[in-house]
Amino acid sequence: MAGTGRPRFRSRKLTDKAAGAVFRASSLLSAVVLLGILLFLLLYGVRTFREVPILRFLFGTVWNPDAYGEPAYGLIPLVLGSLLSTAIALIIAVPLGIASAILISERLKGWVRVATKTLVELFAGFPSVVLGFFGLVVLAPFIAHTFHVPSGLNLLNAGVLLGFMSLPTIISVSDDALRVVPHSYREAAYALGATPWTTAFRIVLPAARSGILAAVMLGFGRAVGETMAVMMVAGNAAIIPHSLFDPIRTITSTIAIELGESAFGSAHYYSLFALGCVLFIIALGTNLVAESLIKREKRSFTL
Amino acid sequence: MKKLLTTIAVLAALVATGAAREVMVKGSDTMLNLVQNLAEAFSSTNPDVTVSVTGGGSGVGISAVVNKQTDIGDASRAIASKEISGARANGVNPVEYAIAIDGVCIIVNASNTVEKLTIEQLGQIYQGKIANWNSVGGPNKKVSLYGRQPSSGTFVYVRDEAVKAEYAASMRQMNGNAQIVEGVRADEGAIGYVGVGYAREAGIKVLDLSKDGTKFYSPLDKEAVDSGKYPLARPLFQYTNGKAKGDARTFIEFELGPDGQKIVSDQGFYPLTQGYQDRNNANLH
Amino acid sequence: MTGHEPAQGRRLRRTRFASNYGFWALGIPLAAFLVFIVYMFAYLLRNGLGVISWRFLTQPPLNGMTEGGIWPCIVGTVLVTFVSLVFSVPIGVFSAIYLSEYAPANFATRGIRSSIRSLAGIPSIVYGLFGVALFVSAMKLGLSILSSGLTLGLMNLPWIIATAEEAISAIPGSFREGALALGTTKWEAIRHNVLPYAFPGILTGILLAVARTMGETAPILFTGVTYYTRQLPNSLSSKFMALPYHLFALATQHDQMMKVRPIAFGTAIVLLAFVLLFDVVAFVFRLRTASANKWQV
Numbered sequence: 001m002a003g004t005g006r007p008r009f010r011s012r013k014l015t016d017k018a019a020g021a022v023f024r025a026s027s028l029l030s031a032v033v034l035l036g037i038l039l040f041l042l043l044y045g046v047r048t049f050r051e052v053p054i055l056r057f058l059f060g061t062v063w064n065p066d067a068y069g070e071p072a073y074g075l076i077p078l079v080l081g082s083l084l085s086t087a088i089a090l091i092i093a094v095p096l097g098i099a100s101a102i103l104i105s106e107r108l109k110g111w112v113r114v115a116t117k118t119l120v121e122l123f124a125g126f127p128s129v130v131l132g133f134f135g136l137v138v139l140a141p142f143i144a145h146t147f148h149v150p151s152g153l154n155l156l157n158a159g160v161l162l163g164f165m166s167l168p169t170i171i172s173v174s175d176d177a178l179r180v181v182p183h184s185y186r187e188a189a190y191a192l193g194a195t196p197w198t199t200a201f202r203i204v205l206p207a208a209r210s211g212i213l214a215a216v217m218l219g220f221g222r223a224v225g226e227t228m229a230v231m232m233v234a235g236n237a238a239i240i241p242h243s244l245f246d247p248i249r250t251i252t253s254t255i256a257i258e259l260g261e262s263a264f265g266s267a268h269y270y271s272l273f274a275l276g277c278v279l280f281i282i283a284l285g286t287n288l289v290a291e292s293l294i295k296r297e298k299r300s301f302t303l
Numbered sequence: 304m305k306k307l308l309t310t311i312a313v314l315a316a317l318v319a320t321g322a323a324r325e326v327m328v329k330g331s332d333t334m335l336n337l338v339q340n341l342a343e344a345f346s347s348t349n350p351d352v353t354v355s356v357t358g359g360g361s362g363v364g365i366s367a368v369v370n371k372q373t374d375i376g377d378a379s380r381a382i383a384s385k386e387i388s389g390a391r392a393n394g395v396n397p398v399e400y401a402i403a404i405d406g407v408c409i410i411v412n413a414s415n416t417v418e419k420l421t422i423e424q425l426g427q428i429y430q431g432k433i434a435n436w437n438s439v440g441g442p443n444k445k446v447s448l449y450g451r452q453p454s455s456g457t458f459v460y461v462r463d464e465a466v467k468a469e470y471a472a473s474m475r476q477m478n479g480n481a482q483i484v485e486g487v488r489a490d491e492g493a494i495g496y497v498g499v500g501y502a503r504e505a506g507i508k509v510l511d512l513s514k515d516g517t518k519f520y521s522p523l524d525k526e527a528v529d530s531g532k533y534p535l536a537r538p539l540f541q542y543t544n545g546k547a548k549g550d551a552r553t554f555i556e557f558e559l560g561p562d563g564q565k566i567v568s569d570q571g572f573y574p575l576t577q578g579y580q581d582r583n584n585a586n587l588h
Numbered sequence: 589m590t591g592h593e594p595a596q597g598r599r600l601r602r603t604r605f606a607s608n609y610g611f612w613a614l615g616i617p618l619a620a621f622l623v624f625i626v627y628m629f630a631y632l633l634r635n636g637l638g639v640i641s642w643r644f645l646t647q648p649p650l651n652g653m654t655e656g657g658i659w660p661c662i663v664g665t666v667l668v669t670f671v672s673l674v675f676s677v678p679i680g681v682f683s684a685i686y687l688s689e690y691a692p693a694n695f696a697t698r699g700i701r702s703s704i705r706s707l708a709g710i711p712s713i714v715y716g717l718f719g720v721a722l723f724v725s726a727m728k729l730g731l732s733i734l735s736s737g738l739t740l741g742l743m744n745l746p747w748i749i750a751t752a753e754e755a756i757s758a759i760p761g762s763f764r765e766g767a768l769a770l771g772t773t774k775w776e777a778i779r780h781n782v783l784p785y786a787f788p789g790i791l792t793g794i795l796l797a798v799a800r801t802m803g804e805t806a807p808i809l810f811t812g813v814t815y816y817t818r819q820l821p822n823s824l825s826s827k828f829m830a831l832p833y834h835l836f837a838l839a840t841q842h843d844q845m846m847k848v849r850p851i852a853f854g855t856a857i858v859l860l861a862f863v864l865l866f867d868v869v870a871f872v873f874r875l876r877t878a879s880a881n882k883w884q885v
Contacts, residue, residue: 016773026682066453127803225711261362261454479841
């Protein structure tokens, strides 16, 4: 038999060890990247506070780094912009999303289910610039016309677009959450004479509530992190809005708008990293909570 | 596996064909289309040099020069002293060239009956202190403010020359001149500011301005802009690190030459007066 | 039956009614959503299809971008996506192999898995911020297709790892055990008895990642994309044009905004076409290989 001598085996062993090392290094790299991003953001972000008092950053109500007078680095208008537009998005997307998920998971079967899920997932992959473009050329004039306001570039427009963008996430994750509920739950309900409607709303949905909550959190994360679509339709004024039709500025679009013009090493430059930190923490937080909620749901079904 | 290796080899070959002669121009959105047209024309007579043009705002352009990220930085405002010291700290010596003259136009919706404003009224409007058009002789409509973002040279220029204070917080910060035009065209109470190359559009009206309320001038009047009688006349600048050399210099010379200046006129801006040409020549040689 | 119904009978009738028709009422929002998607498609097609032609796809922009085509944008998008994959596919697949084949079930592994999942949820602008700080400034790669490619690579790394790990874990253990029983090393078992069968799943993941990467604008915004450049990128340090940024610029920054509006629509359609192409190919691929996987009982 050829190839069974000791040198051949040694080289095979070497290759095996090398391969293992490469794989381990690669996966460590992935973990390092996450830490690296956080560290970079923190390192650069805290340099802001050499010039800007941290309390004024966190609680200031004016964001105006290029002011005529004193520059102001207050987070509040930006955080409000992000949170309010996301809130509107969730108001639209959560009821729609959960309702659709119930339909898809409890009622639709076979190819209809697959086709619907595929369509929803396809929409999830839409580039955000295209949606922003649509919001700019269709939704903005529509809003201006229907509500008799001067401009359709405002909080409402941003909220509606974000709602559409987070809808597929909410539908997908809710559908997963509902499917994880064991069939025995439904069968028990049917055995007692419940109708599918009752079963779905009173048995399955409450059983899946952790997973559904996770879906909402992931939808929230998606909406908060969106940049391009919001930049094109929100009006971009860093104010505290008083109505749905006021322009707003989110944390994400502030970074995108101001990163290019800030000189390296200026307080303005570092403040954008501080904003990035805030965003990172929000995104990380919602993701971790969502993950633990999904785990909790799965655990609750294993006795 | 083989396919992967061959595609990597192709990409490596791409790298090997090496860097072309490239001139990077970055900055002002007001100047973006002008410079893009200039770049296109330049490329047809100088095919081995590629001129890359991108926007972002005058702040971005000057910042890129300071950070040594671009060959030429476009700016529709002059470099600030803070930026000059930042540049020097980074080992950069900014040299200024004017490539065109602009008259910043104040535009309102075509249905607005107002025809002219003084600089002071303009400032009050943009500070938010004049909130209704009827205070300046217009219809009874709330004023809707449109402007640019802080990275824009036009934003800074209008603020420093006319508003002389902070803009009202409710001013919508649009992503570019064209978006301001669109916004003003759609909104009956709107007011906005754009470069003169953007103002000849249907649906909007350009206002005449006056420094003191006696004589009013239009930015569409070349003589008023050239002579400085129009209050918001300004040169459009390009900055380089040190005197322009090599391909960047050839491009600037093209822009300042007769072909370049004709494109400036075609784009709706004003060609340079002799005074600016002389200053440019001093900086070129 | 006439006269009074007992209370339970009324309630039962209500729930039956709700059950039969209520469910389909749930379909109304879903149907409205699907109708909206179709409407958006139709609107884009109606306004942009007229611009699309072979010349549009293969010519550079001319005459101040008011004429000509979007060829450099297509090339730029394809190239920068390719650069990102050169980085993320090897590292991603290797990480996935480690996680499914080698990793012990301990705290460190859970930490790595958790951080990969978290990376997937980070907003794209944060990647852009990181890319500027690391690649453009600190590593002095400048504004280039390399910087943008690396930034995009970081962004799609978690997606590749997730789908690759799923594909590899789906291969039953018996495949590995059979090879090991014959005396192969661990790596040889993976290479010959696992990867070839996981390859379709991994490829599906890559195709989906390509689709999403092509549409991203925020990571390339400050790392290398440009409004106009006459030459196609011919080295890793070139600037480049890209479809999503082109759409954004035409929609908000061009001076003859209305004149170039049809070109903007055309760009949107081409971008969508590319994204959908990869999504659909991935989907079809997944269907075909799922039916061929006879080991999935």
